[in-house]
Amino acid sequence: MIYLDHSATTPMSETALLAYSEASRMYYGNESSLHDAGDRAHQLLRYNKEKLAQFINGEPDGFYFTHGGSDSNILAILSLAYGNKHRGKHIITSPLEHPSVYQALDRLRDESFIVEEVKVNQNGEISLQSLKELLRSDTILVTICHAPSETGVIQPLQAIADVLPKHIVFHTDAVQSFGKIPINIQQLGVDAMSLSAHKVYGPKNAGAVYIDPHISWRSIYDNVTHQHGFKPGTVDVPGITAFVAAANELHENLTERANMWTEMRKDFIQQLKKDIFVPIGDQENRLPHHIAMRARGFEGQWIMLECNRRGIAISSGSACKQSLSAPPKSLLAMGLAPEESHGLFRISFGKGTTTAQLEETAKALNEITSTQKQAISFT
Structure with missing residues (x-):
């Protein structure tokens, strides 16, 4: 995985x-x-x-x-x-x-x-x-x-x-x-x-x-x-x-790793389809290993499950949320509509994350949103 x-x-x-x-x-x-x-x-x-x-x-x-x-x-x-x-x-x-x-x-x-x-x-x-x-x-x-x-x-x-x-x-x-x-x-x-x-x-x-x-x-x-x-x-x-x-x-090498993660994050986002995937939040003043995104017309939880079917573990938000059906409070506060907030998925790197893994993940995300012709309903 x-x-x-x-x-x-x-x-x-x-x-x-x-x-x-x-x-x-x-x-x-x-x-x-x-x-x-x-x-x-x-x-x-x-x-x-x-x-x-x-x-x-x-x-x-x-x-x-x-x-x-x-x-x-x-x-x-x-x-x-x-x-x-x-x-x-x-x-x-x-x-x-x-x-x-x-x-x-x-x-x-x-x-x-x-x-x-x-x-x-x-x-x-x-x-x-x-x-x-x-x-x-x-x-x-x-x-x-x-x-x-x-x-x-x-x-x-x-x-x-x-x-x-x-x-x-x-x-x-x-x-x-x-x-x-x-x-x-x-x-x-x-x-x-x-x-x-x-x-x-x-x-x-x-x-x-x-x-x-x-x-x-x-x-x-x-x-x-x-x-x-x-x-x-x-x-x-x-x-x-x-x-x-x-x-x-x-x-011991916190700054060097943070700089590496930042470059990996930017390269990963560049590999995604621009007409589908939308980064969430400030793209400069953010944690270097953290990516928050949504895919237009798709629920974040569905994206997460489809990635899981392909052996890729990502998240659709905080694991400590009380309700998976409620849109994230933080995104609503930023001005996103409920249906946009429902689209949140999160990718976060670790010490062992490689560029090859991120390339495979980007490819999977592009394929997932290409093969699914009908947008997932937000309920």
């Missing part, structure tokens, strides 16, 4: 598998225990925090470990909202977010928080003017993703941070961008960030939240001691070690 759905998940790398195995054998102690075995695990956990801090230019003490990207988003948003609600209960987000962000925000709405969404420009970037208009004296939190999983358009985080008063906490979901493009949290002006291991060739069920140590937060759990109360349960040191090992491997 040609696997082109790396934005959904990636296979564990050999480096990550080895790191997990060795950490499980050699650092099996509970990192909260006071004996030598516990201290060894604690020291390894500290090393992992220091490595992650290097990747984003953060502080090691700002990291808390979770069960993945969704868990990171929910825990970060709730903890930051509860830790700052004494200053207000107004939160700003966007229509571009992962479903886990909306799950956290729906809970906060039920608890009398006020949540509003910024408008989105046609190129897929949030409107800074809309953000300015939504800001209030009681705004405590802004959560806007670094790059949406559906469109891949990189959001102007630094410009957003410049708009925000200092007292407003700025969180971003960087699950899709981490390990794909350079991230400097200090330059971006971000206070908190969500990460996931299985998007960067690490294990599933592992992730991290970064919160600037100077930012106020409050645990959603009572009487929890692990990770300063952020999340209960024994920390999975082997899983985190595998996560960091995989991320380290990606960061």
Whole structure:
């Protein structure tokens, strides 16, 4: 199979598998225990925090470990909202977010928080003017993703941070961008960030939240001691070690790989029929490995299934969507009609993606849309 759905998940790398195995054998102690075995695990956990801090230019003490990207988003948003609600209960987000962000925000709405969404420009970037208009004296939190999983358009985080008063906490979901493009949290002006291991060739069920140590937060759990109360349960040191090992491997030649992916993406799009295939979102300011497209007159899910019949794995959107029948919210916010939004399909490269695989995929897409004479109905 040609696997082109790396934005959904990636296979564990050999480096990550080895790191997990060795950490499980050699650092099996509970990192909260006071004996030598516990201290060894604690020291390894500290090393992992220091490595992650290097990747984003953060502080090691700002990291808390979770069960993945969704868990990171929910825990970060709730903890930051509860830790700052004494200053207000107004939160700003966007229509571009992962479903886990909306799950956290729906809970906060039920608890009398006020949540509003910024408008989105046609190129897929949030409107800074809309953000300015939504800001209030009681705004405590802004959560806007670094790059949406559906469109891949990189959001102007630094410009957003410049708009925000200092007292407003700025969180971003960087699950899709981490390990794909350079991230400097200090330059971006971000206070908190969500990460996931299985998007960067690490294990599933592992992730991290970064919160600037100077930012106020409050645990959603009572009487929890692990990770300063952020999340209960024994920390999975082997899983985190595998996560960091995989991320380290990606960061060793991150810029070179990103440049290669960019050229591969542009070459691939050139091979598709221009009268049928329409790229979605800004084509320059986007994740290098990510392609969001639609084919005129065809549903994205049908395109995905036809590719699958030919041994090619692509996506028709976020794997975490609650409803496959509903058009993507992000595309509707960009001004696409429902029938156009239904046409979304996503192709995302990985470390092993080759130009030959992309040529075969482009050929398959051209054939699929040529042999199907009647457009698929949008229902």
